[in-house]
Amino acid sequence: MAESPVRRTGGRSAQVRATVLNAGLAELVDVGFHALSLEGIAKRAGVNKTTLYRRWGTREALMLDAVRERAFTKVPIPDTGTLRDDLVELVRAAIANLQTPEVQAMVRVGISLAPHESSVATMVSSFWTERLAVDGVIVERAIDRGEIAPVDPGSVIEAVLGPPYFRLLITGRPVTDDFLVATVDLVLSGLRS
């Protein structure tokens, strides 16, 4: 990679980061987690591998950064003013994101390897601890508005994401938009009764 004065600016650095993270996800889809390496990702991104070793250290750290970034971009936290609309938007975006080849590959890797590789287990649990807290803001705002009684925000997120994840990864039944909306409505009716 050619050195240039621009390289040190935030813009250039952010661009390199985005290129590397996208290369990580694309490489995972192509070669699988077993064969995934910082060297292979560097080659794909057209970046010197020492940059990756210096910045991320391990492939697990890089992939965690990649899925966090993807979720941050593709699954923003809605603020429509009602809990129902916020949850419907969140679930729609989360499930659309899960259905991309890159994210689906990451999730399936996490599920199959977490029991055997502690670095993968740590990656998965770091992602979800943060993500449930971030998503939970929707529920906290609804509690503050008096829409629902106080409840563990993370559990509400798990209640609306659990059934579509279960369908997509386990039973294989079709995940339609009607199903997503019905799941949110069932949880909301439960919370309000």
Place this chain on the structure above:
Amino acid sequence: MAESPVRRTGGRSAQVRATVLNAGLAELVDVGFHALSLEGIAKRAGVNKTTLYRRWGTREALMLDAVRERAFTKVPIPDTGTLRDDLVELVRAAIANLQTPEVQAMVRVGISLAPHESSVATMVSSFWTERLAVDGVIVERAIDRGEIAPVDPGSVIEAVLGPPYFRLLITGRPVTDDFLVATVDLVLSGLRS
């Protein structure tokens, strides 16, 4: 394996079947799905491999039989007289079963390989099509008793199993008995409101 007159009776045949299915699950935990073979299972079970080829044909058919049998034995369909108690018993048994090393290994194999191997995808979908129908009887009886309005029974089963599966396989948060009961109660409140 020595031939004997007893071999042809149902009792002996059922015993061989149980030995082979248990050997299949134990072998999966030990060697992983990649290295799993009818030959290895036969050796472990102390049964001639031609018996396995004749009876099951493929390792996928044998493993499907093994998880069906395990679920049939360990997750019986309760009939307590109320939907709440039936669902709580079902979810407790299903999650206890999922937490055994054998079943957890099968589920993780299904999730990681189903997108790439159609024989695995067929195995998973056969299992769940049958299992949701079997479990759904609980919901059908509740509808007949007038406990809840008509609803797709499979969706109710997915609504109560989805969140604990999500915790166990995805977020890694603790699956306590309180959480299982709260999940059932949330779904029931939703169905009744």
